[in-house]
Amino acid sequence: MPDPPARDEDLVRRYLSGDRAAFAALVERHERRVYNLALRMTGREEDARDATQDAFLTVLRKLSSFRGEAAFTTWLHRVTVNACYDLLRKRQRAPLLERGEDDLPALEPPPAPDHADASSLSMDVQQALLQVPEDFRAVMILHDVHDLRQEEVAAIVGVPIGTVKSRLHRGRIALARAMGIEQQGRFSEDPEGPPAPGGSPGASRSGERADAAGPSEGTVSP
Amino acid sequence: MSHPEDLLADYVGGTLDQRERAAVDAHLPGCARCSAEVRQAEAARAALSELEDVPVPFGVTGPVLAEAGRRFERRRGVAWGRFQWAAGLAAAAAFVVVVALNVGGEDAQNAAAPERTTAVAGGTSAEGGAEAATPGVIHFAGLERQTDVNYDEAGIRAVATEAAGAVVAAEDARGTQAALASTVQDSKERTSLAKECVDQSGVRGPNDVLIRLIEAQFEGTPAYIGVYSEGPGAGQAPDHIVVFVVAKDDCRILSTASQRIPSG
Numbered sequence: 001m002p003d004p005p006a007r008d009e010d011l012v013r014r015y016l017s018g019d020r021a022a023f024a025a026l027v028e029r030h031e032r033r034v035y036n037l038a039l040r041m042t043g044r045e046e047d048a049r050d051a052t053q054d055a056f057l058t059v060l061r062k063l064s065s066f067r068g069e070a071a072f073t074t075w076l077h078r079v080t081v082n083a084c085y086d087l088l089r090k091r092q093r094a095p096l097l098e099r100g101e102d103d104l105p106a107l108e109p110p111p112a113p114d115h116a117d118a119s120s121l122s123m124d125v126q127q128a129l130l131q132v133p134e135d136f137r138a139v140m141i142l143h144d145v146h147d148l149r150q151e152e153v154a155a156i157v158g159v160p161i162g163t164v165k166s167r168l169h170r171g172r173i174a175l176a177r178a179m180g181i182e183q184q185g186r187f188s189e190d191p192e193g194p195p196a197p198g199g200s201p202g203a204s205r206s207g208e209r210a211d212a213a214g215p216s217e218g219t220v221s222p
Numbered sequence: 223m224s225h226p227e228d229l230l231a232d233y234v235g236g237t238l239d240q241r242e243r244a245a246v247d248a249h250l251p252g253c254a255r256c257s258a259e260v261r262q263a264e265a266a267r268a269a270l271s272e273l274e275d276v277p278v279p280f281g282v283t284g285p286v287l288a289e290a291g292r293r294f295e296r297r298r299g300v301a302w303g304r305f306q307w308a309a310g311l312a313a314a315a316a317f318v319v320v321v322a323l324n325v326g327g328e329d330a331q332n333a334a335a336p337e338r339t340t341a342v343a344g345g346t347s348a349e350g351g352a353e354a355a356t357p358g359v360i361h362f363a364g365l366e367r368q369t370d371v372n373y374d375e376a377g378i379r380a381v382a383t384e385a386a387g388a389v390v391a392a393e394d395a396r397g398t399q400a401a402l403a404s405t406v407q408d409s410k411e412r413t414s415l416a417k418e419c420v421d422q423s424g425v426r427g428p429n430d431v432l433i434r435l436i437e438a439q440f441e442g443t444p445a446y447i448g449v450y451s452e453g454p455g456a457g458q459a460p461d462h463i464v465v466f467v468v469a470k471d472d473c474r475i476l477s478t479a480s481q482r483i484p485s486g
Contacts, residue, residue, distance in 0.1 A: 020290075020291065020294050023287070023290045024287055024290070027283050027286060027287060027290075028283075031278050031282065031283050032275060032277070032278055035276075035278040035279075035282060036275045036276060039276065040273065045279065046369070049279065049282050050412070052278070052282050052283070053282065053283070053285060053286055053411070053412065053415070054409055054411055054412060056283060056286040057286055057289060057411035057412075057415065058411060060286065060289065060290055060293065061411065086409065124269075125269045125270065125272065125273055126273070128269075140266075140270065141270075144266075144267055144270040144271065145270050145271075145273050162228065165228060165231040165232065166227070166228070166231070168231040168235075169227070169230050169231040169234070169259070169263060171266075172231075172234065172262065172263035172266035172267055172270075173259055173262045173263055173266070175266040175269070175270070176262035176263065176265050176266040177262070179265070179266070179269060181261075181262055181265045181266075
């Protein structure tokens with residue numbers, strides 16, 4: 001019977017004690033998850049590549065200070081989300097001049113919604129996701145796409161679990177609106193409704209509580 | 223009952239206990255707002271569950287593993303043997319002194335490594351030390367992202383000419399070290415990755431000092447452009463600019479250009 005796969009934490013220890021292949025094993029095990037998280041967060045293949053590299057380079061640089069207080073995957077997700085935030089912030093700061101035609105979103109929206117075919121549906125959803133403020137987007141992707149438990153999402157983004165629930169619900173509503181699924185009730189003018197689409201960090205703070213230590217300022221150190 | 227907002231995420235997720243679920247079920251028929259929100263949230267959740275993982279494109283983690291290998295070698299002191307040829311004993315000695323005076327470079331981990339004093343001639347901290355002691359050298363400010371810009375041979379020559387002009391200007395300003403970088407600076411990790419890629423191509427001479435590093439395209443290929451000032455070393459002013467263009471994916475050399483720095 002073959003040995004069970006090594007735990008992440010054991011691979012970290014093995015790398016630090018001189019087993020060069022252990023880091024490659026960690027990367028191989030997690031690259032798909034990291035890349036897809038980054039792709040959903042940024043919406044562009046090029047940004048997802050950059051964020052994936054940034055995340056793993058940060059892990060590499062800080063591996064020796066990883067103490068194992070949090071699970072390795074929690075830490076890796078946190079580093080990845082922070083790499084995405086950094087990249088998105090840089091994009092916002094970059095002057096328009098630097099954004100050529102190649103810089104348009106890699107996943108272009110179809111001319112008209114066509115829900116008949118699965119791949120165009122997936123592109124619709126990705127485009128709509130980018131309209132959801134980053135903090136809400138991160139929570140939704142981690143929970144609803146990557147199937148992480150709310151407790152784990154709370155640890156990754158560094159907010160209380162009540163905030164995770166609230167971001168999850170508000171984020172889903174913002175996503176539905178961005179996809180054109182409107183409220184059908186009489187209360188569509190609700191002033192305490194979900195965040196307006198737009199993705200600015202400021203907008204994402206509205207209607208929330210206990211959010212003083214948001215992930216934007218969160219640390220990537222273990 | 224007031225709106226059970228804190229329960230709606232778990233209601234949609236199907237994780238409420240029986241009692242809480244019954245409470246929400248009782249509330250919804252009489253509340254247009256909550257039932258509309260639940261409908262929207264359910265539609266969003268269903269859409270998100272349709273998103274499928276995509277495979278990681280080729281070459282994404284290769285540079286990371288290469289960097290891991292380099293760090294590993296540095297830790298084991300192998301770097302010395304690899305870089306010894308490039309330095310020359312006198313140049314190495316000069317760098318050792320310079321770097322020793324400039325501890326606190328960009329990579330604290332490198333700076334703290336015991337083999338620092340022997341590996342600096344080819345290591346990432348060499349530029350930081352040498353530029354401070356060499357007159358007329360531009361301050362290196364980090365990786366510039368110009369990924370939309372597609373350079374050709376003439377463009378690379380223009381980069382070299384511009385750098386030569388900037389060095390002359392810096393000499394005229396007597397010690398004022400201007401940064402050439404004009405665009406967004408990238409993270410330390412990506413800067414050091416790009417540096418290693420240009421260094422790894424093996425074209426760099428022992429007295430070359432990095433003054434500018436650009437991520438762009440060269441004739442359609444994603445590339446790093448390293449701009450170096452080159453001189454006799456030992457604290458003397460540089461006399462040439464050399465530009466190396468290497469492919470981003472495997473660090474192979476795509477082009478070079480050089481430009482003499484007019485002596486003032």
